[in-house]
Amino acid sequence: MARVLSLFRPQPFLALVGRRKPTLCKMSMDSRARKVFVAAVEAVQPDTVVRQSIERKEDSVIINGQKFTLKHNLHLVGFGKAVLGMAAEAERIVGDHLVNGVISVPHGIQQTLKQHGKDHLLLKENSHIKVMEGAKHNLPDSDAQKAAEGIKQLASELTEKDLLLVLISGGGSALLPAPIPPISLQEKLDVTRKLAAAGATIQELNTVRRALSFLKGGGLAHYAHPAQVVALILSDVIGDPLDLIASGPTVRSEVWPEEVLSILEQYKLLNSLPASVKDVLGRPSPRWKENKDEIEKAENVLNAVIGSNSVALKCAGRRARELGFRPVVLSPGVCGDVRSVSRLYGLLARFACCQEEPPPEIAAEVLRLGPEVGVESWDLCRTMQVLDEGRTEGWGATCLLAGGEPTVELTGKGQGGRNQELALRVGLELRGLQLPPNGPVFLSGGTDGQDGPTEAAGAITDGGLYEEAQAQGLDINNFLTNNDSYSFFSHLSAGQHLLVPGLTCTNVMDVHMLLIPPIPINIR
Ligand SMILES: Nc1ncnc2c1ncn2[C@@H]1O[C@H](COP(=O)(O)OP(=O)(O)OP(=O)(O)O)[C@@H](O)[C@H]1O
Numbered sequence: 150m151a152r153v154l155s156l157f158r159p160q161p162f163l164a165l166v167g168r169r170k171p172t173l174c175k176m177s178m179d180s181r182a183r184k185v186f187v188a189a190v191e192a193v194q195p196d197t198v199v200r201q202s203i204e205r206k207e208d209s210v211i212i213n214g215q216k217f218t219l220k221h222n223l224h225l226v227g228f229g230k231a232v233l234g235m236a237a238e239a240e241r242i243v244g245d246h247l248v249n250g251v252i253s254v255p256h257g258i259q260q261t262l263k264q265h266g267k268d269h270l271l272l273k274e275n276s277h278i279k280v281m282e283g284a285k286h287n288l289p290d291s292d293a294q295k296a297a298e299g300i301k302q303l304a305s306e307l308t309e310k311d312l313l314l315v316l317i318s319g320g321g322s323a324l325l326p327a328p329i330p331p332i333s334l335q336e337k338l339d340v341t342r343k344l345a346a347a348g349a350t351i352q353e354l355n356t357v358r359r360a361l362s363f364l365k366g367g368g369l370a371h372y373a374h375p376a377q378v379v380a381l382i383l384s385d386v387i388g389d390p391l392d393l394i395a396s397g398p399t400v401r402s403e404v405w406p407e408e409v410l411s412i413l414e415q416y417k418l419l420n421s422l423p424a425s426v427k428d429v430l431g432r433p434s435p436r437w438k439e440n441k442d443e444i445e446k447a448e449n450v451l452n453a454v455i456g457s458n459s460v461a462l463k464c465a466g467r468r469a470r471e472l473g474f475r476p477v478v479l480s481p482g483v484c485g486d487v488r489s490v491s492r493l494y495g496l497l498a499r500f501a502c503c504q505e506e507p508p509p510e511i512a513a514e515v516l517r518l519g520p521e522v523g524v525e526s527w528d529l530c531r532t533m534q535v536l537d538e539g540r541t542e543g544w545g546a547t548c549l550l551a552g553g554e555p556t557v558e559l560t561g562k563g564q565g566g567r568n569q570e571l572a573l574r575v576g577l578e579l580r581g582l583q584l585p586p587n588g589p590v591f592l593s594g595g596t597d598g599q600d601g602p603t604e605a606a607g608a609i610t611d612g613g614l615y616e617e618a619q620a621q622g623l624d625i626n627n628f629l630t631n632n633d634s635y636s637f638f639s640h641l642s643a644g645q646h647l648l649v650p651g652l653t654c655t656n657v658m659d660v661h662m663l664l665i666p667p668i669p670i671n672i673r
């Protein structure tokens with residue numbers, strides 16, 4: 150591996166001109182980590198991403214380089230947790246041409262936004278957009294089904310003169326339930342709930358949802374035909390796959406019953422499948438009768454991802470630079486078990502903090518872990534190169550950023566979330582890396598501000614975590630065995646390690662951050 154890295158290593162010009170003295174920043178590593186996280190979340194605020202994606206020019210708009218003429222022909226639908234704020238901004242930009250609209254948003258969201266003083270994310274008082282709240286606890290219910298019917302109705306009435314703006318964000322699947330008869334809402338809910346509980350991935354879950362729904366998998370675009378459809382999408386899925394985010398209502402996708410049945414079989418759900426679901430899966434595809442013209446005119450649909458984990462990481466990197474760090478983005482697609490993910494960050498920290506040439510075993514182990522955690526070898530090598538330069542050439546402090554959605558195998562009954570559990574595990578990995586005056590710091594936070602069923606988004610840890618816990622009589626391993634990371638951090642130092650940003654109004658999965666301090670010259 151040392152050989153692999155040396156291929157990428159540029160000439161150590163700083164070594165020739167003398168080491169640059171790292172800029173000392175008075176702010177603690179902890180507070181700088183929090184500021185970088187805030188920047189990541191701000192970059193993907195629903196109003197911000199819509200504002201950046203719609204350019205208004207007199208009676209037309211330009212989206213993704215395409216021009217659409219406005220002639221009081223604009224209709225708007227939306228579904229997802231961040232959609233209210235997206236709609237409020239769209240209304241500000243193109244409201245004068247808006248005929249009507251329906252959005253399906255989480256139960257209680259208007260009240261919550263008002264309470265938090267987020268009035269800029271609410272619609273105007275006399276808005277043409279009807280707000281329908283539903284899907285309590287992120288589960289499809291009859292309120293969400295009524296909203297889905299309203300959206301289907303609106304789309305079905307459009308003509309070729311119309312423009313339909315579709316706003317989509319995470320949580321959209323539960324907010325747009327339209328089960329194909331004879332499947333009932335309850336039956337569909339049972340199937341998806343059992344799949345989720347059995348550990349199905351979002352890819353598997355939404356492949357099944359698409360097969361059982363009228364509106365998912367391109368159904369909404371079908372009902373809107375022949376109108377022009379423009380979908381603005383805030384992605385909460387790794388890789389930003391258009392057909393899977395909120396189950397892709399504007400992305401025509403074929404349903405293969407064999408694929409759906411094999412997913413159900415894999416999670417041992419075939420025997421308990423309701424007759425209605427078997428009936429629908431036994432029907433020939435497609436689910437609706439498409440005409441030739443519709444198939445040929447797929448260009449009537451524009452799908453644009455306007456916010457994602459990558460966007461959040463890019464802005465976080467910019468903020469990190471302002472705060473005195475050299476940023477490096479590892480990947481926006483970190484997944485896999487939190488144990489492997491924590492091991493990876495522990496190894497990268499060790500690699501960065503070596504006082505001499507890092508032993509080749511570290512890089513080899515990093516590369517071995519890559520496929521388990523969804524990170525390409527190329528990205529690992531590129532990142533290690535930056536860390537190596539930071540170490541050898543006096544670049545000062547480094548901020549490693551990554552994002553994604555790791556998983557936790559739940560064995561205990563405690564309170565926690567994947568971000569807090571990851572931060573706890575990385576804290577243990579960093580043990581012994583307390584370089585003077587600060588050691589590396591790790592932050593993991595959910596951009597939606599809520600990690601699992603807790604009020605925290607995540608936590609911040611460092612190499613002193615184990616000793617700190619011991620001094621306060623907290624047995625880390627007990628908390629870990631019981632998946633009780635939230636209780637652990639709540640007790641530890643009066644909750645100081647918790648990251649509690651409150652309601653963020655957005656969701657582009659999680660942000661991970663490893664802050665490496667400048668390695669003091671006297672110990673190099
Ligand atoms: N006690 C716990 N400890 C660790 N992880 C937990 C615990 N309880 C739940 N989780 C994890 O939290 C995740 C669900 O939390 P959360 O609601 O934040 O998920 P999400 O995927 O971000 O949802 P959404 O995208 O709909 O907001 C699951 O991955 C689950 O395994």
Ligand SMILES: O=C(O)[C@H](O)CO
Nearest residue numbers: 319320321322394395
């Ligand atoms: O709504 C959904 O399907 C998930 O949030 C993924 O987009």
